[in-house]
Amino acid sequence: MSLSGFLSQLLAIVLSLLLAPLLMGWVNQWRCWLQNRSGPGVLQPYRMLHKLFHKESVVAEHASSLFRMAPYIVFGCMVLACAIIPTLSTDLPLSPAADAIALVGLFAVARVFISLAAMDIGTAFGTLGARREMLIGFLAEPALLSVLFTASLISNSTALTSIVEYLAHKDFAIYPSLAFAGIAFTMVSFAENARVPVDNPATHLELTMIHEALILEYSGRHLALIEWASALKLFAYSCMGLALFFPWGIAEAEAPLALIFAIPALVFKLAIGGFLLALIETLSAKMRIFRVPEFLASAFLLAVIGMLVHFLLGA
Amino acid sequence: MLNWLSIDVVLLVITIWLGIGVAGVIALRQFGFVARVLFPLGGMCCLALAWAALQMIGSTPEIAVLPLGLPQLPFHLRLDSLAAFFLLVIGAVGAGISIFAAGYFRKGAGTPPGLLCLEYHVFLASMVLVILADDAYAFMVAWETMALSSFFLVTANHKLPEVQEAGFLYLLIAHVGAIGILLCFGVLQANSGDYTFANMRIQSLSPFWASTAFILALFGFGAKAGMLPLHVWLPEAHPAAPSPVSALMSGIMLKTAIYGLLRISFDLLHVDVWWWGGLLLALGLATALFGVVFATVQTDMKRLLAYSSIENIGLLLAGIGLALIFHAYNMSALTALALTAVLYHVVSHAFFKSLLFLGTGAVLHATGERNLGRLGGLIRYMPWVAWLMLIGVFASSGLPPFSGFVSEWLLLQSFLFTPGLPDSFLNMFIPIVAAVIALIAALAGYAMVKFFGVIFLGQPREEKLKEAHDAGLWEKIGMLWLAAWCIALGLFPNFLIHLIDSVTVSLVGVGFGRHATESSWLFLAPWSIKRASFAPLLFLLGVTIGCLVAFALVRILYHGRLRRSPPWDCGHPWQTARMQDTAEGFGQPIRQVFEPFFRMRRHLPTPMDRDPSYKVEVSDHFWYGLYLPISRLIEFLAALVGRLQQGRISIYLLYSFLTLLFMLFLVQR
Numbered sequence: 001m002s003l004s005g006f007l008s009q010l011l012a013i014v015l016s017l018l019l020a021p022l023l024m025g026w027v028n029q030w031r032c033w034l035q036n037r038s039g040p041g042v043l044q045p046y047r048m049l050h051k052l053f054h055k056e057s058v059v060a061e062h063a064s065s066l067f068r069m070a071p072y073i074v075f076g077c078m079v080l081a082c083a084i085i086p087t088l089s090t091d092l093p094l095s096p097a098a099d100a101i102a103l104v105g106l107f108a109v110a111r112v113f114i115s116l117a118a119m120d121i122g123t124a125f126g127t128l129g130a131r132r133e134m135l136i137g138f139l140a141e142p143a144l145l146s147v148l149f150t151a152s153l154i155s156n157s158t159a160l161t162s163i164v165e166y167l168a169h170k171d172f173a174i175y176p177s178l179a180f181a182g183i184a185f186t187m188v189s190f191a192e193n194a195r196v197p198v199d200n201p202a203t204h205l206e207l208t209m210i211h212e213a214l215i216l217e218y219s220g221r222h223l224a225l226i227e228w229a230s231a232l233k234l235f236a237y238s239c240m241g242l243a244l245f246f247p248w249g250i251a252e253a254e255a256p257l258a259l260i261f262a263i264p265a266l267v268f269k270l271a272i273g274g275f276l277l278a279l280i281e282t283l284s285a286k287m288r289i290f291r292v293p294e295f296l297a298s299a300f301l302l303a304v305i306g307m308l309v310h311f312l313l314g315a
Numbered sequence: 316m317l318n319w320l321s322i323d324v325v326l327l328v329i330t331i332w333l334g335i336g337v338a339g340v341i342a343l344r345q346f347g348f349v350a351r352v353l354f355p356l357g358g359m360c361c362l363a364l365a366w367a368a369l370q371m372i373g374s375t376p377e378i379a380v381l382p383l384g385l386p387q388l389p390f391h392l393r394l395d396s397l398a399a400f401f402l403l404v405i406g407a408v409g410a411g412i413s414i415f416a417a418g419y420f421r422k423g424a425g426t427p428p429g430l431l432c433l434e435y436h437v438f439l440a441s442m443v444l445v446i447l448a449d450d451a452y453a454f455m456v457a458w459e460t461m462a463l464s465s466f467f468l469v470t471a472n473h474k475l476p477e478v479q480e481a482g483f484l485y486l487l488i489a490h491v492g493a494i495g496i497l498l499c500f501g502v503l504q505a506n507s508g509d510y511t512f513a514n515m516r517i518q519s520l521s522p523f524w525a526s527t528a529f530i531l532a533l534f535g536f537g538a539k540a541g542m543l544p545l546h547v548w549l550p551e552a553h554p555a556a557p558s559p560v561s562a563l564m565s566g567i568m569l570k571t572a573i574y575g576l577l578r579i580s581f582d583l584l585h586v587d588v589w590w591w592g593g594l595l596l597a598l599g600l601a602t603a604l605f606g607v608v609f610a611t612v613q614t615d616m617k618r619l620l621a622y623s624s625i626e627n628i629g630l631l632l633a634g635i636g637l638a639l640i641f642h643a644y645n646m647s648a649l650t651a652l653a654l655t656a657v658l659y660h661v662v663s664h665a666f667f668k669s670l671l672f673l674g675t676g677a678v679l680h681a682t683g684e685r686n687l688g689r690l691g692g693l694i695r696y697m698p699w700v701a702w703l704m705l706i707g708v709f710a711s712s713g714l715p716p717f718s719g720f721v722s723e724w725l726l727l728q729s730f731l732f733t734p735g736l737p738d739s740f741l742n743m744f745i746p747i748v749a750a751v752i753a754l755i756a757a758l759a760g761y762a763m764v765k766f767f768g769v770i771f772l773g774q775p776r777e778e779k780l781k782e783a784h785d786a787g788l789w790e791k792i793g794m795l796w797l798a799a800w801c802i803a804l805g806l807f808p809n810f811l812i813h814l815i816d817s818v819t820v821s822l823v824g825v826g827f828g829r830h831a832t833e834s835s836w837l838f839l840a841p842w843s844i845k846r847a848s849f850a851p852l853l854f855l856l857g858v859t860i861g862c863l864v865a866f867a868l869v870r871i872l873y874h875g876r877l878r879r880s881p882p883w884d885c886g887h888p889w890q891t892a893r894m895q896d897t898a899e900g901f902g903q904p905i906r907q908v909f910e911p912f913f914r915m916r917r918h919l920p921t922p923m924d925r926d927p928s929y930k931v932e933v934s935d936h937f938w939y940g941l942y943l944p945i946s947r948l949i950e951f952l953a954a955l956v957g958r959l960q961q962g963r964i965s966i967y968l969l970y971s972f973l974t975l976l977f978m979l980f981l982v983q984r
Contacts, residue, residue: 076861097853122773
């Protein structure tokens with residue numbers, strides 16, 4: 001392991017831990033502006049995390065240790081996910097630990113743990129949330145995998161760093177298969193990050209909530225960790241999308257100094273991405289829960305069509 | 316010290332098992348002796364078997380001839396790498412199950428413990444013999460012994476009518492399948508009259524006869540494995556059997572069918588036609604999807620696991636199908652990769668499914684309930700069983716870093732990179748299958764979350780569950796052994812892949828593992844780290860460090876204060892256990908999304924009902940669309956034959972007379 005590799009790995013982890021709440025705040029702020037509200041400011045998530053960490057944790061009487069473990073495990077999963085996705089550099093020593101398939105497995109571990117924790121208390125809302133979360137997961141997961149498969153088939157590798165290196169070096173041309181994959185990926189990211197057409201992060205209305213129902217029983221530091229983990233998840237998905245579809249500006253092992261330019265490039269791309277996310281959220285209405293499988297099934301089919309197109313056109 | 320061959324050790328183990336069985340019959344009702352002495356002894360024999368098989372993998376095949384059975388027709392036995400690999404699975408998994416069984420069987424109704432002990436060990440011995448057999452005669456004898464002994468085990472509680480029905484169905488399908496296998500051997504010996512496998516290997520069949528043999532084998536072994544549409548016995552037989560028996564059947568017996576299919580398609584048959592693989596792939600995928608969709612809507616915990624077994628068998632069949640396609644086009648490296656994925660999954664499924672079945676046994680003992688709707692909250696009363704089951708659940712959902720993920724990863728890798736198949740349609744089609752497998756794996760996660768969540772989490776749905784006790788010491792040790800392997804196989808896949816290498820070398824001449832694992836023992840990388848890699852240990856380390864650092868920082872920078880209070884539940888003032896999702900409720904979205912898969916009958920209340928009730932019956936299309944018509948046809952034909960039987964001697968004499976006349980007529984011509 002080279003020193004520059006170690007440094008870029010450390011930088012990637014620290015940066016994602018610090019930037020993730022900021023991205024969340026940025027998206028929320030834009031949502032407010034687009035909806036003619038003034039908004040709490042982009043730093044609001046940090047204040048909220050600080051507040052929650054200070055509060056004592058209230059746990060249901062009969063909660064098992066699974067319930068108390070879950071936030072840490074989910075947080076650990078998301079940190080690892082941010083570490084292996086090439087956000088700034090493709091020179092990541094941790095990256096060979098998990099390729100694209102294992103990355104999806106990592107998200108699945110987090111999902112299963114949080115769903116089990118929600119079922120642990122045994123309230124109506126908890127199990128409702130777990131059921132809906134698994135419903136979204138079982139369609140979103142194969143769709144995400146198929147998107148990654150399309151990219152792997154183009155670059156002939158499932159290692160994320162190799163995929164990104166290959167895509168960054170190819171001549172600029174619009175790959176029809178990647179276009180399909182891109183649309184599918186966007187749809188999946190909305191579902192996986194509990195964003196508006198699928199779920200509303202601001203609701204506590206029992207009929208509509210999915211993610212909020214899962215974490216209803218958490219408070220204090222546990223809730224803070226989960227909120228931070230969902231910010232990390234949004235960050236990881238955004239970075240994955242940027243790395244797959246707009247891979248320019250990511251540093252490589254041969255040129256470690258490119259890291260200096262990689263950070264502003266990433267911030268710039270994330271800022272635009274966050275704005276677009278808020279825009280789409282504002283422009284769309286939330287779906288009924290049973291429209292969600294249709295929505296995700298079309299994402300899955302689009303991703304599969306992307307794979308087909310790759311074979312038909314060779315691109 | 317005698318210089319024993321591995322095959323001698325295996326034969327010795329079989330003999331001891333039979334001896335244990337006989338001892339069980341002698342001590343028919345000596346419960347303590349049978350449970351605490353004989354079953355653990357059988358478990359030790361399993362370990363010896365696994366050890367002998369481990370020595371054997373990769374060395375030259377050993378042959379033995381047993382002068383058993385008919386004169387001039389001895390048993391030919393052969394222990395090669397493929398056989399040794401499956402013996403290793405039987406030994407390693409069987410050890411855990413036997414130890415568990417030592418604490419499991421109770422006094423009470425049903426078959427006496429001594430007789431169960433005989434059936435159990437005969438079952439184990441016959442499975443070993445199926446693997447060892449090197450001629451059709453020995454194979455069929457062992458195969459039938461396996462079917463019969465397991466039939467008696469399934470019907471241990473033979474007083475219950477549903478157990479009788481399940482046993483009958485199992486026996487019927489097992490025998491219909493056995494006919495297929497018998498006919499397959501008949502085709503394979505190609506009129507030479509010599510039924511040894513050695514002879515079958517040197518025969519070269521025409522493509523038509525080879526395909527016939529393959530289809531017959533697929534039918535026969537498919538019936539044993541639970542392939543669509545021959546799967547109907549599985550969800551009936553598994554819940555009926557005692558849990559260690561379900562574990563043996565699901566974990567090991569289904570794998571003997573996979574073994575038979577591998578033996579015939581890669582060892583005995585030489586003609587390779589790509590559509591065999593295509594057929595197997597399509598059937599396997601259909602089986603897997605069907606199994607997992609049905610698993611999600613089950614309300615009986617053992618039925619749920621039985622459907623999950625159908626799913627896993629489907630994945631195995633799909634993997635074998637892929638290997639056959641590659642084999643037909645002489646792409647040995649890819650064949651080896653697909654076979655490695657299949658064999659890895661054989662091992663991991665054997666471990667985690669046995670673990671899960673044993674766990675349901677412990678729950679059944681503690682609560683007396685199999686119905687998911689009457690369980691819940693058991694993690695607080697049976698923590699050992701719950702946490703051990705959680706490991707099995709994770710392995711079964713294919714989550715990293717447990718054993719199920721490694722095989723899923725290998726399978727997806729072998730489906731994804733299929734460049735250079737001469738057939739452009741196949742080239743396009745096979746990677747798409749990877750997407751379907753991803754869907755199946757995700758659904759398996761859904762089914763497993765439901766399984767674990769409804770049994771162990773939440774509030775107990777019945778008052779009596781609060782008195783549930785944890786598993787006994789023997790049961791804990793048995794489950795611990797299996798769970799430990801689920802973790803070890805997930806964290807250190809390269810050791811098993813080295814073993815599998817010897818098997819694939821003996822089958823197709825190439826193993827992919829040697830160069831894949833030589834770069835570093837840490838990484839699992841079929842081609843190169845640049846192309847695809849997975850390092851389970853690093854993966855686990857990454858997540859663990861993330862957790863621990865988060866934990867430490869929270870404690871150092873802030874505090875660890877905690878207060879217990881009633882659950883918040885959005886401020887609802889009172890909650891009961893009945894407000895949680897039932898098993899039906901948890902499966903309801905899947906029922907809606909995959910509606911055409913099920914045959915559903917809904918009974919909805921009208922507004923006028925005084926005592927309104929809502930009922931949905933979910934059943935299998937195959938049962939009504941295929942099995943019932945066949946059974947009606949058979950009854951119709953039997954009735955026709957019945958007309959001949961009038962029960963009067965004069966009529967029968969008339970038949971004889973007419974037959975005689977007909978014969979004379981034929982001879983005259």
